[in-house]
Amino acid sequence: MKSPAFAIKDLGKVFLDARTGSSLSVLDGLSLDIAEGEFVSIIGPSGCGKTTLLSHMGGFLRPDAGSVLYKGAPVLAPHPERTVIFQEHGLFPWKTVLGNVEFPLKARGTPSADRRREAGRLIDMVHLRGFEHSYPHQLSGGMKQRAGIARALACRPEAVLMDEPFAALDNITREIIQEEILRLWSELGKTFVLVTHHLEEAIFMSRRVVVMSARPGRIKEEVLIDLPEPRSALVKSDPRFTALKQRLTRSLREEVAKAPAPEKGLQQEPAETGV
Ligand SMILES: Nc1ncnc2c1ncn2[C@@H]1O[C@H](COP(=O)(O)OP(=O)(O)O)[C@@H](O)[C@H]1O
Ligand SMILES: [Mg+2]
Secondary structure, eight states, X not given: OOOEEEEEEEEEEEEEOTTTSSEEEEEEEEEEEEETTOEXXXXXXXXXXXXXHXXXXXXXXXXXXXXXXXXXXXXXXXXXXXXXXXXXXXXXXXXXXXXXXXXXXXXXXXXXXXXXXXXXXXXHHTTOTTOTTOOGGGSOHXXXXXXXXXXXHHTOOSEEEEESTTTTSOHHHHHHHHXXXXXXXXXXXXEEEEEOSOHHHHHHHOSEEEEEOSSSBOEEEEEEOOOOSSOOGGGGGSHHHHHHHHXXXXXXXXXXXXXXXXXXXXXXXXXXXXX
16 A cells, blocks of 8 residues: 555544533544545445544544544644535635636636636536536535535645535436546546445445444445446446445445434435445
8 A cells, every 4th residue: 555645543533412411422443544546435324423534634623532644744724735525515605606616726826817727627527517607506506516526626635535525416417427536536646535325436436445333433344446447337237346335235234223213314215325
């Protein structure tokens, strides 16, 4: 394995539960290394701490125990080299799509002609051509999410951390963006971490799928995805793909069964999760 981009050691996080006033151990003894240039997906039952883990990697939360290192240095705050794409698109409501995508380029001092060209390329990539001058409130949920992905990529990050970024997209758009993101990953050689509860998506996109346990979340197992690359949607009918899906479904089901009852109700419908 190449030198780790992320080295997470014995990470622990405790939240105060506002409902009960008691403390909630969300992550406990979680250790995970992610190599530079790797594509890793993280799956786990709803409420097991996936977003909490990603927030630590993005620098939005500080550990209560253990450590999160990026290229050998503790992650203490958010940084443009590690961009996070959350479930919520996070666009500036007062800027158009183009304005939003150009923003990180402008902040970096990219000359205006180059900025326009690069923003245009990213807008094409997420299939928003024709909506450059629309404001977020004029877009559907899926379109907002796609604009958010384009803006995140405009930061030219070294590491892209994604928290269920495709959940609001219809299936066709989702597949197109999955393939585009994979193409970008192999072109750019950056580190990609994807939290998803869509098993097929996790297998299709990753070199490694990491399964988290029921809360308090830790790493239950890591499965190497040794399917051929570059991948196209055809790989989903490969018998090895089906075998990996069955194996991960079993593993995830065991953890879902252990999750507290209210969390089970939050699982998506079976067709979506494959669970
Ligand atoms: N800021 C917070 N304060 C209190 N509890 C939180 C906070 N963030 C998350 N939690 C709780 O921590 C648990 C794990 O949350 P999360 O990381 O969002 O899980 P996942 O992304 O796996 O669904 C949940 O029970 C959630 O309610
Ligand atoms: Mg989450």
